[in-house]
Amino acid sequence: MNIRPREKEYTAEYFVLGSVPASPKEEREVTDFITERAALKFTLTHPLYRREDITDMLIDIHRKHRNMALYRVKVSYWKKEAEQV
Amino acid sequence: MMAQSMEYQVVRNYHLMFRHIHPKTLDAIRRAKEKGVWRVPEREGFKILREMFEEMSAVYGIPTPSLVKSDYEHYLIPAERIGLPKVSLVSALHEFRHHMQKYGFQHYDDVEVDARGWSISAFRLALPEDFERAWKRGRIWFMPPYPGEV
Numbered sequence: 304m305n306i307r308p309r310e311k312e313y314t315a316e317y318f319v320l321g322s323v324p325a326s327p328k329e330e331r332e333v334t335d336f337i338t339e340r341a342a343l344k345f346t347l348t349h350p351l352y353r354r355e356d357i358t359d360m361l362i363d364i365h366r367k368h369r370n371m372a373l374y375r376v377k378v379s380y381w382k383k384e385a386e387q388v
Numbered sequence: 389m390m391a392q393s394m395e396y397q398v399v400r401n402y403h404l405m406f407r408h409i410h411p412k413t414l415d416a417i418r419r420a421k422e423k424g425v426w427r428v429p430e431r432e433g434f435k436i437l438r439e440m441f442e443e444m445s446a447v448y449g450i451p452t453p454s455l456v457k458s459d460y461e462h463y464l465i466p467a468e469r470i471g472l473p474k475v476s477l478v479s480a481l482h483e484f485r486h487h488m489q490k491y492g493f494q495h496y497d498d499v500e501v502d503a504r505g506w507s508i509s510a511f512r513l514a515l516p517e518d519f520e521r522a523w524k525r526g527r528i529w530f531m532p533p534y535p536g537e538v
Contacts, residue, residue, distance in 0.1 A: 312398045313530065314500045330467055331456070338460045358529050359479075360462040361486055361499065379500050384526035387476045388426070388511075388518070 306344050313358075314379045317344045323370050337362055341376040349380065356380045358387075399532045403512040403519065405505030406495070416443035417477065417514035425477055430457075433475030441470075441484060453487045455480075465490055478528055481507035504530050 308315035319340045324330035342354050358379045365375040420440045425433050438455050445452040451468060458471025461479050463486040470483040485503040488494075496502040508528060512519040524534045 311498055312400075312501060314498075330464075330469075334462070334464055334469075334471070335459070338458070338462060342460065357460060359482060359500070359503075360460050361465070362462055363465040377500065381529045383529060386474070386527065387478050387529050388522040388527040 306348060308344070308348055308378075313381055314377050315345060315348060317341050317376050317378060318365060319344075319374045319376055321372060321374055323364075323367060323372050325370075334362070337374050337376060341378050345378045345380065352380050352382070356383055358383070399530070400501070400505070401532065402504045402508040402530055403523070403528075404509065405501075406509035406513075409506070409510050409513055410447050412447045413444050413510060414514040416440050416447070417481070417510060419443070420477060421515060421518070425475060430475055434472075437472075437475065437477075437480045440480065444484060445487075448488060448491070448493060450488065450491045453484065463487060478507055478511050478522075481510050 306317065308317050319337050321333050321337050324333045338360055341360055342357060345352070345357060346354055358381050361377040363375050364372045366373040417440065420436050423436045425436045428436070434455060434457065441455060442452045453468045453470050455470045455472065457473065459473060460471065461473060461483065462471045463469070463483045464471070468487060468490070470480070470487065472479055472483070482503045485506040486499065489499055489502065494502050496505060508531065522528050523531055524537070
């Protein structure tokens, strides 16, 4: 499986396939699924970092077909010394 | 598996990247502190951040994003929803900037650089003493080491 991300400054970009939510409840579930999948991909491609070093995820729909979508997720990371104020 | 390339490990002076931010935005940030965003229980802290988003959205004439508690800090662009694992003023500003970007407010090409620059600069301009203290304690991510610190 090739999940080599596109990299920018402390940001890696991944794609995750998921359903298109039909209700706010589904939206929460789909978002949890997408963030978990993106976090997993991040840990596989960034062995020097931990899941806890993820600072932010920017999620957009890259492509959509019927009730499925390919989500683009930009995962930012930083070696955290402490929680942000 | 592969190690990340070091060529991307750039540290910028994010706090100096925006010199002029709308005074009403800075007022909204100061008001969030006055209401006790760092002191009150989490539920109330989230309420204060929602009120701050409402004020700032009015400044830029854009819809107010929703805010939920989440395992990961995120902004879901299609739903205009911000997720935060805990109350953080700088993180809230960062995600709000992503919301602004959706409506064309973006100065730097890289959306993350733009959001880091805007949020950290806004925090410094609104609350300079809190900014200095937080920077010194490593409580602002992506910042270079505090001057004089290793």
